[in-house]
Amino acid sequence: MRIYALFILLLCSMTSISQNCDNTFSGTVKDLHDGSLLVGATVIVAGSEKAVQTDLDGKFLFTNMCDGTYSIQISHPFCATQGFTFKVSGNTEKTFKLEHHLEELNEVIVQGKAFSDKSKTLVENTISKEKLEQFNGATLGDALNSLSGVSSLNAGNAVVKPIVNGLHSSRVILINNGVRMEDQEWGVEHAPNIDVNSVGNLTLIKGAGALQYSGDAVGGVIVAEADKVPVKDTLYGKTIISGASNGRGGSVTSQLTKSYKNGWYGTLQGTWKRFGDFEAPDYVLSNTGTSERNASLNIGFNKFDYGVEAYYSYFKNELGILSASHIGGASDLVSAINSDVPLIINDFTYDITEPRQDITHNLARIKAFKKFDNLGKLSLQYDFQKNNRLEYDIRTGSDKGKASVDLELTTHTLALDLDSHLKNGLKLKTGIKASYQDNFADPNTGVRRLIPDYDKYDLGAYAVLDYPINNDLVVEAGGRFDYTYVDAYKYYKTSFWESRNYDELYPDIVIEEFDNQILTHPQLNFYNPSFTVGSTYSFGKDYQLFFNYSLSSRAPNASELFSEGLHHSASRIEYGDLSFDSEIGHKFILTLQRNNKNFNFSVSPFINTIKDFIVIEPTSIETTVRGSYQVWEYRQTNAQLFGVDIDASYAFTNNFRYNYQFSLVKGYDRSQDEPLISMPPANMKNEIVYQNPEIHNLRLALQSEYVFRQNEYPDNNFEVYIPETESTEVVEISTPPDAYHLLNFNSSIDLNVNDKSRLTLGFGVTNLLNTSYRNYLNSMRYYADDVGRNFLLNIKFNY
């Protein structure tokens, strides 16, 4: 401030023209939405020839102004030009706010800045809207998979769960329009319940640094946001129709937005998706069809310094699980693994039969914000979620057609956040959050509850501070504390209760004893601190160096605490542990980035050391009348994951570009000195893209994807006696499949229908060579090959 005053004085002293009017008029031009400084805005004083441009700090200065009333006009490339009237009396300083929305509207290449930064010192990997649209017929997990460092844990082709730097499920937090998704994400065969078409901007943060969302993201945070709506009178929309040869289905998605200059806006969006059985190169993957119906509605009122928004989304997905994966005990597993082809192959059909999943997710949110001059932006948000998960198994007798799993998870959350810009660019984000969750497992399934009934209460508070030391160096620090209280009612099998010595350890929580089950009332408390510190340093012309350390604490999830019994879809018996504490991760990420149009790259090594990491691993074989099953028990250990993600892009000419991606992650159990299970194998993507804006923005891309074999894995293979052959056979559940190479082709062309409408035609082929392969991270790999060649056609109409 003082320097600035000095600067004004200096400027004043330099002016040699002497007049009566020697006032200075200075000001700052800011973005109305987020207060960011507008550089290069032209300020013209009406009726004079005085015109200046704002400097790098968004400031401008007029000298030699007389006392009186003036009109000025401020224009900026990305803003609607606006006029202001003000009074000069003495040296005057004033801040002007411009509607900086046109930039957002033009955001074909989604820039991180249209959506606010989630973390200043962690690289945010964003998936552009164009790229997202290519995945309109697929899942959110497939879209994320295109980023380096992300793989997916699949249960067939419809259940795609993101793995970030080797971690997944409860360790990867998904934020959908500001709402933390609560959808029983603990299960490996549960995919995120988000329609990829409802997302306008998808950001991945490979660390726990985004403390405003959560402190337990040991793996990372995925933030999905809807498109921003401009404050102007307009009506626009888009429709995408796509078809795929594999699965013989397609999807239709449509979105319509109406907005008014007075601040009101609304967006309605819907998707319908239907696929039949998918096909591997040599056979039909029976019962892998899906049926998905989604809709979302967003209504809001946005005045520059206050606003309110209501959002509702409905997601419904019904999907089949590969028939051949439905097996009994270990002897069935042996014959399934030993067979080259799935044991059940039927003709292609659109029917979805048991085993299948039927998921419904309702999400409602209401958010209001107000900007206070001295305080910052204060927002209050309430959200409600209801997730209903039905899993149908092949059952007999009177239970035929009845769900085996029927869980209803209801969550209410209230959050208050304050975003303040303090002096000298210092920014402070603080907030508190309270949530209540209720899980209800319907006993009418006739199957003992996989996840018990529980109530969960969370209370969290955070503060994140970022400070630009100078133009090149930004530092960030933040802390968060979460308290979690779990109040559960759980029926244990008496035999298990006693075998674990729980009868001596926890006699107080027993409510009632039945013939062979015990009703207990576990009440658990978890205190989870988390912390982050980092810096970003810009140097040279195009270089940036990011460093971030984050400490995250995650309370064990319901499945890790309470599992007890046969997990049919995994064909194994799983046992949790009531005594678990939170796991604590320390993740260091360093990123070197070069941002240049012709050659850019990013190299990002990381190391994640996790104390009390919860792993599940086989411990014994249990014989039941249904056959022998492997017993998998959760335990806590110390783990370490490290690796590197590399991205590079080089433009040979204006039209030709080469893209490269490489990801490597290694994970070890340090206590047992063995590799961790399900670590993504190293993979590499090479892509050649030809794009010519002059020929209707023609784009042709050929991509090669090479996935190495995972050579480091814990050997959990076990032996089972097969009566039929009177031999003992090894069940090769751990042995990873071979490396594979896939070629994908993608193309698109834009056709202008009229001034306001544009048609984009896209054609692509995945697995061009129809390669037969199995993916280590797909739980169906024991039973069948992955999906074969697929021709995709899509038509997008923007209007």
Next chain:
Amino acid sequence: MKKGNLLNLNKMKTAKLFTAALFATVLFTSCSSDDDTPEIVNEEEVISTVTVTLTNSEDSDDVVTLQMQDLDGDGPEVPVYTVENLSANTTYTGSIVLLNETVDPAEDVTEEVKEENTDHQFFYTVGTGLDITTEYINYDDDGNPLGTEFTLTTGEAGSGNLTFTLIHQPTKPNTGLSDADGETDAEATFSVTIE
């Protein structure tokens, strides 16, 4: 002046946080659940007990019983086997009963298997060391073997494993376990002696 602002800000923030905390408290108390304990689930589809009764076809008083009993289903307890010795060179009429004894009263699962006979089939696997032949004597609605009843003929004395396997949704007709596919519903292996 700036410092004062900062202090003010902090004060205001504290006030806001306090308000929010209050909000949260209200939310919590209003949502706190009632004390209803959840209903117990006694699984009906469990097969806890496989009992094979072999009756000497020439002497109905000569009954051999083979039983596998696992009263905690998929719990950690190991199954209990009861095995009696067979006589050499004898023909037995066999019948298999499946029970769910984890519920009270015990449920006869064999009835369900018989009702859905086209979806089920028993297989008998005779291990080396045993001179035994088996034959189906009951069939499903399509005339394919069901096998809850059978005959078992012993030859010379010996000992080895005798396994009874119930397959759900097997390929029918089939030549044996190897091409039946389907899913194993029950599998009981007895170490028997023919004397």
